Amino acid sequence: MSKGVLEMLENQDDLTAIKQIGQGDFSSVYKVKKKDSQGKSNQVVRVIHEISDHQSLKREKDLLNYLNQYSEFAHFNEMRKVGFYYLQFFDYKGKRNLKQQITKKGTLSANKVRKLLSNMISILEKVHALGFIHGDIKPTNIVVGKQQFFLIDWTQAIPSLSSYDTEMLTGDKRNTPPERLNGQLEDKGDIYALGCTLYYALTGKHIYRLDKVEKTAKQLWATVHHSPYKLNKLPIFWRYLIIWMTQKDPKKRPDLLALKAWLEDVTVPDWVRKTSLKVDKSFPHDAMAQLADEHYMYPIFKQALQYEKSGDLQMAFNLYENCAFRGYSRAENNIGLMYEQGEPVQQSFAMAANMYHHAFKKGNPFAAYNLARLFQTGSGMEINVEQAFKLYKFSALRGNLKAQNALGIMYQQGEGTAVNLAQAKFWFEMAAIYGNKQAKKNLKALTESG
Secondary structure (H helix, E strand, O other), X not given: OHHHHHHHHHOOOOEEEEEEEEEOOOEEEEEEEEEEOOEEEEEEEEEEOOOOOHHHHHHHHHHHHHHOOOOOOOOEEEEEEXXXXXXXXXXXXXXXXXXXXXXXXXXXXXXXXXXXXXXXXXXXXXXXXOOEEOOOOOHHHEEEOOOOEEEOOOOOOEEOOOOHHHHOOOOOOOOOOHHHHHOOOOHHHHHHHHHHHHHHHHHOOOOOOOOOOOOHHHHHHHHHHOOOOOHHHOOHHHHHHHHHHOOOOHHHOOOHHHHHHHHHHOOXXXXXXXXXXXXXXXXXXXXXXXXXXXXXHHHHHHHHHHHHHHOOHHHHHHHHHHHHOOXXXXXXHHHHHHHHHOOOOOOOHHHHHHHHHHHHHOOOHHHHHHHHHHHHHOOOOOOOHHHHHHHHHHHHHOOOHHHXXXXXXXXXXXXXXXXXXXXXXXXXXXXXXXXXXXXXXXXXXXXXOO
16 A cells, blocks of 8 residues: 555655655555745645545545644645545644654653643644544644644544444544443543543553553453553652543543643642542453443444344344434444344334434434435335435445445436436446445446446
8 A cells, every 4th residue: 555655646746755654544644845836845745545435534624724723733735636545735743743752752751741731732622612522632643843742633533422423433442531432422532532642641651551452342441441550650740630631431521621720730629639549450351242231332232243243133133222222323223224124123114214314313324325225215105316315425425335336326327316427437436446346337337338
C-alpha cells in the first residue's frame, strides 16, 4: 500500500520532498513540500485509503473547515481526490507526536504537562461547543509543536448523540471510556481519554499497561475494571487529577470548566482525595463474555453474533432483543433480519420494517439498506421505489457496499430516479474497488454495453 501511495504522491506536480511519517489502518501520513503561487511550504498530507464512507468524509471536512478560524488547530488547507484516495493537506506543526517525543526525549516535565492540559482544554472547548466529540484522544494523535500541542486526526469525531456511530468501536480501544460499550459517547468521554493521555505524558506508560495488549476484549475489560497503575509515584496533585478524570462513571468526571479551575488552584472534590484505589491487574478467561454478563451492550451484541454464526438462532435472538430493548441499533437491524427471514421467529415483514426503521433513525446504514429492499419489492408494504432510492443513497453514502451496488442499478435503470449512467458507473466502481463481486459484474456489463 505505501509504495502505491508514494508513487501517487510523486505524480502530484505540486509536491516534492515526500517523506512518510505515519501509518494507520485507514490512512498514511507524509511530510511534503507543497508549491503554490506563494512559493513552497512544509505541509502534512494525510492520505485516506478507505473512502467508501462519503458521509463521514464530508462531515470531517466540514468540521476541519470550521475549526480553521481558531489558532489552536493545525490549519486545514485542502482536500484532494486522486483516484480512490483522498488527500488532506495541513500546515506542518511539528516532527513528532507525543508518543514519539516521549520515546526519544523521555517524559514531559510538570510544566509541559500543564501546557498540554491547557492546550487540550482550549481545543475541546471549541469542539464540544459545536456538539462534537473528538473520540480518539491518545498520544499518537497529539503533535508536539514549538509553542503548543495540537490535537489531530478528526476521523472519529462525531456528534455527541447516541447513535449508530457511537455504537461502533473502531481503531485503538486502549483509551475507550467505559460508557462507549453501551453505545454512549458525550463530552466526558474525551475527558476520560485525556486523563489517560496525561498519565502517559507523566510516566511514559499506559495507564492500565495496555501498550502490548492487542486483544480487544482485554483492552475493554481493563478500561471498565482496572485502576491506574502506581499512582503513588506521581505528585499528589497529578494523582488526584487523573483519578478524577478517569472515573468509570462519566458523571463523576470533571468538565472543562472544572479542569480550567484546577489549572489555577489544583483543587479537587473531597471525595476524590478520599478515594482508595485497589489495583487489579487480572483478566478473566473470557473477558468479552464476562462483560456481556455485566450487561454491556457491545459485548452482548458480539456474543449474539457468535451464537448466530454457530446456528443457535434462538439464543442469538434473545441477546439481540436484550440490546434492542435498550435502543442498540445494530441489534435492532439484526432482529429485523430474523423477522424478515422467519427464523427463529414467525415471519413478519411488518415487524422487520419496524425494527429497520428504528435502527435507520439512529443512522444505521445497514438498516437503511434493508428497509430500502422492502420498499423496492413491496414486502409487507406498498412498493415505493422513490423511497427505496432515498434509503439506498443514505446507506451508500455511509459506505454500505451492497447499497452502493443497488444504487448503481437504480441509476442505470432509472428506477426511483432519472437514468444516469455516469452515476451508475461511479457507484459500481466504488463498491467494486472494495470487493463487492456483484458490483464488479455490473460494472463490466455497463462498460461493455457502451
